Amino acid sequence: MTWWRDAAIYQVYLRSFADGSGDGIGDIAGLESRLGYLRDLGVDALWINPWYASPMADGGYDVADYRQIDPAFGTLQDAERLIGAAHQFGLKIIVDLVPNHTSDRHAWFREAVEAGPGSPARDRYHFRDEPNNWQSRFGGPAWSQVDDGQWYLHLFDSSQPDLNWDHPEVRAEFLSILRFWLDRGVDGFRIDVAARLVKQAGLPDKHEAEEAVPSFIDPPDQPDKDRPEVHEIYRDWRLVLGEYGSDRVFVGEIWVSDPERFALYLRPDELHTAFNFEFLKCAWEAGAFRAVIDRTLATHARVAAPPTWVLSNHDVTRHVTRYGRTETAFAKRVHDVPSDLALGTRRARAAALLSMALPGGVYVYQGDELGLPEVFDLPAALREDPVFYRTEGLDLGRDGCRVPLPWGGECPPFEFGKGGAWLRQPEEWRDLTAARQLGDADSMLSLYRLALRIRKSEPALGDGRMRWLESEAGVLAFARDPGFVCVVNLTDRAVGLPEGTALLASAELEDPGTGEARLPPDAAVWLRTASEVTA
Numbered sequence: 001m002t003w004w005r006d007a008a009i010y011q012v013y014l015r016s017f018a019d020g021s022g023d024g025i026g027d028i029a030g031l032e033s034r035l036g037y038l039r040d041l042g043v044d045a046l047w048i049n050p051w052y053a054s055p056m057a058d059g060g061y062d063v064a065d066y067r068q069i070d071p072a073f074g075t076l077q078d079a080e081r082l083i084g085a086a087h088q089f090g091l092k093i094i095v096d097l098v099p100n101h102t103s104d105r106h107a108w109f110r111e112a113v114e115a116g117p118g119s120p121a122r123d124r125y126h127f128r129d130e131p132n133n134w135q136s137r138f139g140g141p142a143w144s145q146v147d148d149g150q151w152y153l154h155l156f157d158s159s160q161p162d163l164n165w166d167h168p169e170v171r172a173e174f175l176s177i178l179r180f181w182l183d184r185g186v187d188g189f190r191i192d193v194a195a196r197l198v199k200q201a202g203l204p205d206k207h208e209a210e211e212a213v214p215s216f217i218d219p220p221d222q223p224d225k226d227r228p229e230v231h232e233i234y235r236d237w238r239l240v241l242g243e244y245g246s247d248r249v250f251v252g253e254i255w256v257s258d259p260e261r262f263a264l265y266l267r268p269d270e271l272h273t274a275f276n277f278e279f280l281k282c283a284w285e286a287g288a289f290r291a292v293i294d295r296t297l298a299t300h301a302r303v304a305a306p307p308t309w310v311l312s313n314h315d316v317t318r319h320v321t322r323y324g325r326t327e328t329a330f331a332k333r334v335h336d337v338p339s340d341l342a343l344g345t346r347r348a349r350a351a352a353l354l355s356m357a358l359p360g361g362v363y364v365y366q367g368d369e370l371g372l373p374e375v376f377d378l379p380a381a382l383r384e385d386p387v388f389y390r391t392e393g394l395d396l397g398r399d400g401c402r403v404p405l406p407w408g409g410e411c412p413p414f415e416f417g418k419g420g421a422w423l424r425q426p427e428e429w430r431d432l433t434a435a436r437q438l439g440d441a442d443s444m445l446s447l448y449r450l451a452l453r454i455r456k457s458e459p460a461l462g463d464g465r466m467r468w469l470e471s472e473a474g475v476l477a478f479a480r481d482p483g484f485v486c487v488v489n490l491t492d493r494a495v496g497l498p499e500g501t502a503l504l505a506s507a508e509l510e511d512p513g514t515g516e517a518r519l520p521p522d523a524a525v526w527l528r529t530a531s532e533v534t535a
């Protein structure tokens with residue numbers, strides 16, 4: 001079976017992972033020095049956020065040169081060495097491809113600006129004499145003007161001009177970029193903004209005005225999203241990937257809620273997998289989870305693609321914080337609501353076991369395994385996310401889920417590197433360092449390590465089927481045959497368990513070893529069962 005059908009993939013936000021050079025910014029050398037940690041964590045692959053040459057106006061999602069590594073992260077040779085070293089550790093490498101837009105510092109955009117209105121260089125982007133009414137996903141208008149008065153489209157920051165995917169040179173260039181990285185041994189690509197590359201011809205106005213703070217729930221049928229022609233692009237890409245064997249993978253960032261439309265991206269000649277954001281957005285509520293899980297399985301079964309289970313990433317409020325709130329469904333980032341972090345952590349532990357027991361692949365965003373919460377009280381002057389600036393602080397942006405990892409020690413930068421950290425970690429993170437948690441059998445890190453180890457060795461887990469078991473309201477219980485059951489208690493009281501031996505629990509069971517063990521609230525347990533459990 002191909003590895004990506006049930007891989008545990010760890011997301012490395014390179015700037016904040018580990019700093020090898022001592023400049024306060026995470027880099028390739030830092031990542032290389034921590035490969036042992038990642039192997040021991042038990043993941044199969046690393047998805048590395050963009051590491052290309054970039055002015056870093058959007059954390060590297062503004063690429064100036066797709067074939068160079070940004071000097072803050074290292075060199076192309078460092079990247080090649082990292083890929084080889086990761087492979088030695090048994091870890092695959094997925095790089096992040098950003099095809100919807102370039103940086104305004106990219107040679108093509110500079111050429112377009114210089115060449116002037118009507119020039120062929122401008123055709124590679126969307127230049128117009130008049131803007132339409134589209135809003136940027138980061139807030140504010142999606143159009144900015146160059147000095148000669150023409151407007152260019154940017155669905156994100158003004159430093160990220162959208163490419164024109166109807167242009168043959170744009171298509172050819174990305175096939176060449178794919179080959180460039182495949183030739184360097186990468187095992188796959190995460191595709192940024194995968195549903196938005198193609199825009200409706202003529203760029204017509206939208207009917208609905210968008211809100212000041214962009215939401216993660218998009219209205220369907222928009223002229224800048226999910227156009228049918230986008231599928232041609234992925235069919236071309238799949239052919240290129242196929243030239244390198246069947247072991248390389250695409251994962252699409254596809255924020256399309258309609259299951260039928262979502263499934264189209266995962267047809268056998270398009271992308272292999274996509275992030276399951278419906279799971280990420282889901283409220284801490286049994287009925288809601290059950291509905292999302294059922295819908296996910298049905299959607300993926302239609303195209304025989306493996307589902308993925310995602311709890312967090314570098315764009316959303318960390319789930320320890322989300323799950324500690326009264327409103328646990330995620331629609332947009334908010335910062336002015338309280339969160340009970342002890343409750344959020346308890347639920348995050350249970351959610352980890354749930355996500356790892358479901359059929360398919362699972363994602364771990366760096367710091368999930370340490371139970372890091374969102375950080376809100378960052379000094380405004382240190383904030384880097386354009387979302388913060390474009391919404392005038394209405395949305396604090398994403399810096400708070402990108403704070404550098406605490407590795408060890410008693411005070412910031414917690415061994416992130418020898419030269420501080422580009423964002424200072426909270427003092428309380430001394431209790432959350434990897435070193436501290438490694439020595440504590442009850443820590444989040446110990447739970448992740450054990451769970452990932454069991455997941456890897458347990459034939460019932462990973463790709464395959466699951467079966468719901470009968471359970472009381474507010475409880476999720478399902479079997480993975482043969483002989484494995486996962487129970488998650490989302491009620492506010494302890495609940496009884498099916499027969500079996502506990503392999504791993506996210507919280508201490510009540511009355512263990514009595515044959516009448518009970519699962520406390522906001523907790524999950526994995527059970528070894530004799531055979532086919534039915535109730």
Ligand code: NOJ
Nearest residue numbers: 058061156192193314315
């Ligand atoms: C999605 C990425 O995950 C996000 O971080 C980025 O800002 C936008 N795409 C634009 O590239």
